[in-house]
Amino acid sequence: METLQVYKKKEFMHQSMLNLFQYQNQSELNRFQCQKTLIMFKNHIKIAWRSLKRQPFFAFLNTFGLAIGMAGGLLISLYIYDEMNFDTMFKDADRIYRINADIKFGGTESKSAQVSAPMAAAMESDFSQVELTTRFRNLGGMLLRKSNTEANIKEEGATFVDATFFEMFGLDLLVGDMQTALKEPNTLVLTRTAALKHFGLKKAIGQSLVLNNTDTYTVTGVIEDMPERSFLRNHNVFMAMAGNEDAQKQEWTSHNFFTFIKLIPGADIADFQTPLQSMLGTYIMPYVQTFLPGATEEQLEASGNYLYYGTIALKDIHLYSAKDHELSPNSSIQNVYILSFIGLFLILLASVNFMNLSTAQSLKRAKEVGIRKTLGSDKPALIRQFLTESGLISFISLLFSLGIAVVAIPYFNALSGKSISIPFTEPVFWMALFIGATVLALFSGMYPAFFMSRFAPVKVLKGAGATSTGGGNIRSLLVVFQFAISVFLIVSTLVVFMQLKFIQSKDLGFTKDQVLIVDDVYTLGEKATAFKEQVEQLGQVQSATLSSFLPTPSVRSNTSFFKEGGATAENSINMQIWNVDDNYIPTLNMEILEGRNFDRQFGTDSTAMLINESAVAILGVQAKEALGMRIIRNFENGSSNNFTIIGVIKNFNYESLRENIGAVSMTLGRSTGSLAVKLEAGNFSNSISSIEGIWNKVAPGQPFSYRFMEDSFNTTYEAEQQLGRIFVTFTILSILIACLGLFGLAAFNAQKRTKEIGIRKVLGASIGQITYRLTTDFLKMVGVAIIVSLPVGWYLMNKWLEDFTYRIEISWWVFAFAALIALTIAVLTVSYQSIKAAIVNPVKSLRT
Amino acid sequence: MLLQLNNIFKWVNSGGQRIFLLKDINLNVEEGEFISIMGPSGSGKSTLLNVIGMLDNFDEGEYSFLDEPVHTLKEKHRANLYKQYIGFVFQSYHLLDDLTVKENLEMPLLYKKVGSSERKSLVADTLDRFNIVGKKDLFPSQLSGGQQQLVGVARALISSPKLILADEPTGNLNSKQGEEIMGLFKQLNSEGVTIIQVTHSEKNATYGSRIIDLLDGRKI
Incomplete structure (x- = not known):
């Protein structure tokens, strides 16, 4: 308290002195500065809030556009986070790899995620860097019943698995003994869900289950359900490999076992490639010679056949593995990229909107800037003020966007086939939001802040007649950018849907209907x-x-x-x-x-x-x-x-x-x-x-x-259909955002040209002529956007189509149609404002 | 000596021709003067006022303010100078529409980084002095033109400047309101504030102690 008094007294004494050196000690000065900054900040917030309130229309366009962009970005970020974190929950996930095999034999190529049964044991005994191996033999769905009952229950995701399963993936048994659980033939381990379905958790051990009405198994353990974000999701029944006949055979050319290895700590997977491939000579060729006497590796190669072994890290399987049959359907990194781009686009669009609307309002703000400058504000202070304003808008939008996200997440989950929830209880999530909103505020606010703080007071205070505050070119560029993205998304949507349609109506060589x-x-x-x-x-x-x-x-x-x-x-x-x-x-x-x-x-x-x-x-x-x-x-x-x-x-x-x-x-x-x-x-x-x-x-x-x-x-093309639906949703969103921006700009433009419109009307221009004049300016921008985006759309969508052996040609009318949609939307958006401006009585607009 | 202008020239180039806005202006202003700048439209009155107020640059000549050579100062320095010593009054008041009367008054103090308690007391004093305490929470749009200009003058004065620059301060007011503002200026001048005003009105000019006549950018 005392120091406070002291410095206030001092401050009073030096009230007109700005020389900082008169403050006797540094900490006092710092505190003083700190308090000043806080007061200024409060003042900025107050003014920002009032100017928002005074212009509810622009404030709405700004926050709404930004909130939509943020909500879209938020949902997509959650989606991507989900996709990128598959299988990370397993202990030692960094050291676990799956063996793949690319095979060509007898005119048929296959990319297999599975290898032969005896490979696992051979790797473990031959290579010192392999600590552990586990094989899966997937059975898919099967029927299960208790041994003394008749009624079967269908259970999805049953698989044979080696007893090393628990150690490999660091799994604990809820009930049962890990050492013995899957050792004996005809034993199995259930997940919690499956155990509860049939017996109850504690009672499950020792019970008998009949599989597919043939074999009887004893339950020896219960584990937690497999995580949603793992390659074993939806797998509920794990049966002892010891009971699988094929698993004991030395058949080196049947590739039916998903084989995982765990390397010893410190081993490099890159060093494993050569030993792995050497198994072809050590094991496979001698085996092949038993039915193709005299066959050699060279011979095999000369006839165009091959067998390449490879590895993929456990954590990469979900996004990077696209083998013929996988334990669970995978996603692809391509989808992650596409979605990242769409998310980025959305946020960029919203941010561009913000810049556009803010600079467009500059005419109104110019006077304020001029007055503030004559009252002693310097440029940095004004920049700070405008940034505070964009920060405020950004955080209000963030609140809205959270609301939108909460409402939209069930739809988004349906759209993307995920079960994402918003992690409201995670501090990291809030941190990320805070940082994101701040960065977005700085990014979007920077240009308007610099742009507006530049105004010279003499010019803007001269009178009522400031006609232009510049920045028009950059605004035009931003509109072009927005519409270019929208047109691109329209083209993409059309192509994805046409390809889907093509797939559905293609002559498959058989009739699937009815x-x-x-x-x-x-x-x-x-x-x-x-x-x-x-x-x-x-x-x-x-x-x-x-x-x-x-x-x-x-x-x-x-x-x-x-x-x-x-x-x-x-x-x-x-x-x-x-x-x-x-x-x-x-x-x-x-x-x-x-x-x-x-x-x-x-x-x-x-x-x-x-x-x-x-x-x-x-x-x-x-x-x-x-x-x-x-x-x-x-x-x-x-x-x-x-x-x-x-x-x-x-x-x-x-x-x-x-x-x-x-x-x-x-x-x-x-x-x-x-x-x-x-x-x-x-x-x-x-x-x-x-x-x-x-x-x-x-x-x-x-x-x-x-x-x-x-x-x-249809489920075969679920990925494409999902992509299609996602494209449609985000295309609509991005067009909506672009329209909000265009609508705001058109309003501003009409405002700016009120006087010009008045003069033209006095000189005899008709409402139609004026509307046309105001509208064509914008259509030119949209036209440029179309010209820019079509080649990009053509190129990228052809790339996407290359994934399909059977695909459509992108014809010219797709582009024409996309262009037409964009132009129509732009005309509808702009003409409202243009007509509104054109019908104003010139007596009003010319009064000064 | 408050300020001194020596051989000030200001021009724009238009169509290959040089058009002089200010031509060879020499002016000494002592503290405590009340000067009226007069002349027909386009004679350079406002330009001269802006140059004195450091809102506008000139092309040739020297300008010293309180013995500081303004023409050699950096932008930031110059801003500090006018922030501290100069107050502006405009024909169209130029109050900040989003702020209340009180907040408008507070603004220059904020930019001068005046402490909170002192700021409050200064604002209270000023409201009192101009008899507008009852209006302190109103927004400019809720005031009459005369009242707005009163606030404008109050705002210009709140940071106790040495010099007030007024560009047609009564231009938008009726005669009664105008007289009140001019009376206020007269009173301030008698308290020691230097005033330079631009005016069209002979009558307003009589309030001042000296008249400078301009024609086509030149002193006559």
Whole structure:
């Protein structure tokens, strides 16, 4: 208190002295300065608040635009944070890698995330830098029931896993003993959710479960649910690898095991590449020679075949791994980039709006600047004042944007397929928001602040007639920039949607419409055929086919065949083999180009084979010549099957349209995974309930599940559809922001030209002429924006389309359409203000 | 000597021709003077006032203010000088629309970094002195022109400047309001404040102690 008194007294004594050296000690001076700054700051805030209140329209445009941009940016940041932090929760995640294999053999290429079963053990014993290995053998969905009950429950995400699972990923058992949990065959570990579903947490241990109505397993442990942000999300049942027959075999060329390694601390993964690849010589070639005697690595290479091993860090899997089959569907870093750009665009757009609207208002503020300068304000003080103002707007917008984000997040989650929540309780989140809003305020406020603090008082105070305050060029440039981004987004949206449309309407080589699929028919066992026959009797059913192989993307593997003439690398053909029945081709409406479909009347059709055009290409013959060719499949025990080609099927897209169509063969065989039912057009609900009735009669207690092929097809393109929806949403947002800016600018422009408009009207200009005059100025800017953005859009969208093997050409009218949309929106936005200005009575506008 | 202008020239180039706004102006102003600058429109009255107020530059000549050579000073220094010693009064008042009367008065003190308690007492004194205590929370738009100009003069005076520069201070006022403002100026002058005003009105000029007539930028 005393010092306060002292300095106040001193201050009074030196009231007109600015010389700082008169303050006797530095700390006193600092405190004094500090207090001054605070007073000034309070004053700035007060003035900022009042000027906002005095111009509610501009204040609204400013804060609303900024809030939308911020909310968009915020949601996208949360999304990206989520995407970038997959699998980081696992202990030692930095040392864990997955082994990949790129393979070409027998004319078929594959990029596999899985390797052979014996590889894990070999790596662990041969390479000192490998501390631990764990394999997964994914089974997907399966049916589960307690051993003493009849009713099955479907459980998604069941997998065999090595006993090292817990140690590898640092997982703790909630119940059970880690040392023994997955050691014995026919034991399994459930996640908390699965355990609660069947037994309850504590009671689960020691209970028996029957899997797929065949094998009985004992529950030996319960773990926490797998994190949403991990590659094991939605996996609930982990069965001991010890019970998997394939896992014990020394089959070096079947790639069916997701294999993870943990390096010893300090080991470099780069040094592991050479030893890893050397396994080809040490293990794979000797194995290959057992069925291709005399085969060498050189030979293999010369015939265009290869097998490259690689590794990917656990934390990179989600964004960087795009192998044929993954444990869980992955995202791609490309999406993260696209979204980052969109987020950045949104914030930039909002920020540009802010700059535009602020400098546009400068005419009004000019007088204030002049007065303040004559009252003794210097430039830095004015800059501080304007920055405080933009800071205030920025923080008000931030509050609004949080509100918008809270409202929008369910929609955003639906849009992006995520389950993001706003981390309100995280201090880091608030810090980030604070820093973000401050940076945005500085970034957006800097230009207006410098621009406006420059005004010379003599000029702006001269009278009422200041007509221009400059900065028009930069404002025009900013508008061009905004619209260029909007036009680009419009083009992108159109292209994404056209590609999606193209995919949906493309001739796939089969008809997916009106095909109902009943899953898990194998649980009916012998009764599957009876079920099929009864379904076929239903009125609306055209035909039905039993097969586990449907032309929608799923887990598949190739099988090696040979042409007649010996088991050599040149003669080998790698293709899929699908077991189907004779109704398969007609039910799915596939086209036979040459030859014929299977027919029960031919007794020999058990050794008959249909192949697709891709397979014909590997054979190196014309479709016609393929008929009658013999294809041999060798088994490990020395026996073999001979097939005769009886028909060639027109290529059909069974994988996503991003992929080429691989070689497929079909043989008659019992395969009862699903029943595909072709229905006649009409209302399907009756047929569905009839089919369910039959199911329940044939197999009481088994869960009935069905889907339409069309829907499963659509899920294949979920990523694209998501991208499309995200594009649409953010395009609309960015156009909205750009329009807010344009609207504000048009209002300002009309204001600025009030006098000019008055004079023109007195001289006889019509309202139409004036509106035209005011509007065309803006349209010119939009025109420039269109010219700038179209080539960029063309280039980038062609890049995006390159991902698809089957894609559209971007035609000129897409650009014309985008340009038209942008121009129309601009005209609508601007003309309101222009007309409003044009109809003002000149007597009013010319009065000074 | 408060200020001294020696051979001041100011010009603009227009269409290849040099147009003189101020031509060879010499002027000595002693403390306590009340000067009226007169002349027809375009004669350079306001320009001269702006030059004296350091709001505008000149092209040739010397200007010293309290023995400081203004023409050689840096922008910041010059700003400090006028912030401290000069108050402005405008024809159209130029009050800050967003601020109340009280806050308008406070503004120059804030820029001079005057402490809070002292600021308050100065504002209170001034409100008192100009008899506008009852108006202190009103905004300029709620005042009549005469009242606004009163606030304008009060604001110019609050930081106790040595010199008041007034550009047609009564130009927007009716005759009664004008007389009041001029009476105020007369009184301030008698208290020792130097005043330089630009005016069209012969009658207003009579309040002053000296008249400077300008024509086409030249003193006559």
